[in-house]
Amino acid sequence: MKSLLFAGVLTALSINIASADTIRMGTEGAYPPYNFINDKKEVDGFERHLGDELCKRANLTCVWVVNEWDSIIPNLLAGNYDTIIAGMSITDERDKVIDFTEAYYPPAPSFYVALNGSNVNLKSGVIAAQTSTIQAGHVAATGATLVEFATPDETIAAVRNGEADAVLADSDYLMPIIKESAGKLVQVGEVYLGDGIGMGVRESDGALKEKMNKAIKSMKQDGSLNKLLVKWFGADVKTY
Amino acid sequence: MFTVCTDPSLLSGFDWFACYLTTPKHLTFFGSFFLVLLLIVVVAPLALGLGFAAAVASRSGSPFLSLPGRGYVALARGVPDIVFFLFVPIALDQAFEYLRYLMICPDQLGGVWQGNDFIVCSAAKLPLSTAAPIWHSVYGFGLAVISFGIVFGAFAGNVLVGSFKAVPIAQIQTGASFGMTESQIFHRILVPQMWIFALPGLSNLWQILIKATPLLFLLGLQDIVYWARELGSSKTGIYAYPHPDWRLYYFGFLLVFYLALTAVSEAAYKRLMVRLSRGQGTIASVGKATLRSGF
Numbered sequence: 001m002k003s004l005l006f007a008g009v010l011t012a013l014s015i016n017i018a019s020a021d022t023i024r025m026g027t028e029g030a031y032p033p034y035n036f037i038n039d040k041k042e043v044d045g046f047e048r049h050l051g052d053e054l055c056k057r058a059n060l061t062c063v064w065v066v067n068e069w070d071s072i073i074p075n076l077l078a079g080n081y082d083t084i085i086a087g088m089s090i091t092d093e094r095d096k097v098i099d100f101t102e103a104y105y106p107p108a109p110s111f112y113v114a115l116n117g118s119n120v121n122l123k124s125g126v127i128a129a130q131t132s133t134i135q136a137g138h139v140a141a142t143g144a145t146l147v148e149f150a151t152p153d154e155t156i157a158a159v160r161n162g163e164a165d166a167v168l169a170d171s172d173y174l175m176p177i178i179k180e181s182a183g184k185l186v187q188v189g190e191v192y193l194g195d196g197i198g199m200g201v202r203e204s205d206g207a208l209k210e211k212m213n214k215a216i217k218s219m220k221q222d223g224s225l226n227k228l229l230v231k232w233f234g235a236d237v238k239t240y
Numbered sequence: 241m242f243t244v245c246t247d248p249s250l251l252s253g254f255d256w257f258a259c260y261l262t263t264p265k266h267l268t269f270f271g272s273f274f275l276v277l278l279l280i281v282v283v284a285p286l287a288l289g290l291g292f293a294a295a296v297a298s299r300s301g302s303p304f305l306s307l308p309g310r311g312y313v314a315l316a317r318g319v320p321d322i323v324f325f326l327f328v329p330i331a332l333d334q335a336f337e338y339l340r341y342l343m344i345c346p347d348q349l350g351g352v353w354q355g356n357d358f359i360v361c362s363a364a365k366l367p368l369s370t371a372a373p374i375w376h377s378v379y380g381f382g383l384a385v386i387s388f389g390i391v392f393g394a395f396a397g398n399v400l401v402g403s404f405k406a407v408p409i410a411q412i413q414t415g416a417s418f419g420m421t422e423s424q425i426f427h428r429i430l431v432p433q434m435w436i437f438a439l440p441g442l443s444n445l446w447q448i449l450i451k452a453t454p455l456l457f458l459l460g461l462q463d464i465v466y467w468a469r470e471l472g473s474s475k476t477g478i479y480a481y482p483h484p485d486w487r488l489y490y491f492g493f494l495l496v497f498y499l500a501l502t503a504v505s506e507a508a509y510k511r512l513m514v515r516l517s518r519g520q521g522t523i524a525s526v527g528k529a530t531l532r533s534g535f
Contacts, residue, residue: 022369030470032478037470039248039263039480063373068460077356078330079337079365095357131428153473157485176476204354 022061023208024050024081029066030151031173033232034087034197041146046232047085050104053224054199057215070131070150073098076202083131083201083208087170089134089194099203101212104225106238110135111174114159114166121165122189128155134193135168140232159185167217174231247482258443260481269467273497276453276464279385283449286389288421288442291396298401309397315393317490325455328385333366340364384459392449399441406437436516436524445508450501468494 027047029037031106038044043064054213055062065081078082088099112127114120123143129136134221139146147164149155156177158164167174178185199216201209219225226239245259260266297309314325337360341352345361350357360366367375402529407430414423456463472487517524 030473032476036478037265040267043266045478061370063369065376066462071460078334078358079360083391092493103278151469151473153485156474157487160485176478180476180482202357202359204350204357204359230388 010051021059023055023083024063025055026065026067026072026076026081026084027051028072028086028088029108030069030153031087033172034170035085046105046228047087049232050219050225050228051083051085052221053228054187054212054215057218058211059209068150069133073200074222076200079162079202082205083199083212085199087173087197088200090136090196090198091194093137094200096143098200099205099209100198100200103198103218104216104219105197105229106240107192107194107196108238109171110138110168110193111171111187112166112168112191113156113174113178113185114188115142115162116184116186118165120188125165127161128158128167129169130155133169135170138191138193139168157195172237175234250444256481257262261481263473263481265467268462269464269471272462272464272467275461276456279388279453279456282385283388284446285398286385287392287396287445287449290389291398291400294393294397295400295404298397299404305509313340313394313397316391317398321391321452321455322397322458325387325458328387328390329459332383332386334358336366337364340366380459383488384456384461387451387459388452388455392445392452395445395448399438399445400434402441403434403437407433418446433520436520439509439513439516442504443505443513444530446505446509447502450498450505464494464497 027043029035029036029043033045035043035045036045042048043066048064051062051064067075067081068156069086070083072086072088073094074082084098087105088094090103095172111229112122121144124145126145126147127139128147128149128153129139129144131150136146136148139210147158149158152169152173155164155169157169159167168191171190178187190217199212216225219228220240229237229239244255245262248256248259251259294309294313297305298313300306300309338352341348341360341364344364348359348361350359367379390510411429411433412425415429420428454463454465455467468490469487472485472490474485475482513524519525
């Protein structure tokens with residue numbers, strides 16, 4: 001019964017003849033404004049619009065796939081999708097496992113954010129960060145107590161309910177949250193981490209990396225990337 | 241969904257909630273409850289079938305049957321569920337893709353494992369990159385069903401082995417003295433009578449299966465837990481319906497759902513128990529009242 005059912009699925013899946021030009025774009029879908037799932041259940045945000053434009057320029061058909069942040073690199077390596085476009089900072093550590101295209105988002109500060117009026121020691125307090133991020137790595141290196149969470153939202157919740165003294169995350173993720181917290185959350189520190197954000201691809205996928213690099217370059221040259229950056233992150237964002 | 245919902249920022253109170261709860265995202269959330277029910281309905285017979293086969297095999301006199309039967313039950317019961325669920329779908333997926341690689345593009349440049357990467361040519365991918373998203377979901381769900389089936393099949397097998405042994409030997413001897421063959425005894429006496437002994441164990445297993453369905457989330461499937469967390473997390477103004485952290489309410493809703501599901505199953509189990517106890521020489525067949533007045 002089991003094998004019969006599976007044989008059925010196997011044949012059903014084989015009906016579509018493969019075209020090499022379909023690229024599956026892996027993203028987290030929980031990191032606004034970089035990427036998030038909107039109320040229509042579509043992947044939305046800066047990286048959605050950037051990714052679609054890059055695919056158009058590289059003449060690729062792109063499909064969006066949502067994957068948990070924690071397993072986003074292993075599932076790229078296993079071939080479940082072909083790129084990671086999920087606000088992933090380019091770091092040497094990750095570069096050993098996967099390859100990055102050139103950055104499409106310039107290096108930007110990370111913010112420490114805490115409850116208004118709280119007295120936080122960033123070197124010895126309890127700091128929340130999303131698991132497997134450069135921010136988590138940084139907190140661990142500062143000697144503060146690191147508490148890790150699977151999603152970015154949980155790190156904010158931890159600060160709001162007092163489980164952590166502060167959260168460390170990308171400034172562009174935190175700024176809308178600070179703004180809408182009605183004065184409850186404030187920025188208490190700043191640190192520069194990473195070499196900007198790039199698209200992750202498998203090391204064996206040099207051809208795709210080249211195509212995407214070319215598309216990113218062309219978007220940098222004609223100013224369309226800057227327009228997108230300003231649209232999603234505000235006029236203060238660093239541009240190319 | 242409704243025309244009033246075109247600009248959510250103008251809504252408040254009831255309208256806001258009516259629109260909020262009918263966004264495509266919420267409809268997917270509601271739909272994913274059926275995914276959980278589907279999983280239970282598909283896995284239960286699969287696990288029971290596997291368990292029955294394993295139980296019969298492990299009773300066999302031939303070591304070629306009894307060893308695989310016993311080995312399977314011992315192995316699947318001994319490995320922690322979560323480890324199993326992390327391992328089996330990845331292993332199966334890569335095994336299928338490897339087989340297809342051997343069939344479709346065995347002369348691929350550089351082989352399958354290149355450094356950290358597991359690569360098969362695009363024609364050997366499963367599902368193909370070009371396949372509609374629904375096939376990717378079906379495939380993921382299929383892998384989940386197989387993993388659940390294997391794990392729960394082993395537990396069911398263990399329960400059934402025990403209940404085969406619980407059938408009174410006198411029943412078997414009576415069959416033999418009537419001149420029944422072994423196969424006749426098995427079909428007409430052993431199997432019909434062992435169910436009553438298996439039922440408490442199987443009902444326990446059913447409850448555990450219901451409670452284990454959130455493991456779908458662990459397999460990366462977008463099940464009720466995924467959507468509850470996604471919908472419940474606090475939303476800034478970039479979303480059409482901003483709200484603070486509502487995970488408590490969403491997870492509370494899941495709690496009610498699971499309690500209702502297990503309560504309904506428990507009631508069904510009691511009815512089934514009464515039915516299967518009829519004519520059996522057990523306490524359940526006579527009922528408490530009779531028992532008390534009888535002594």
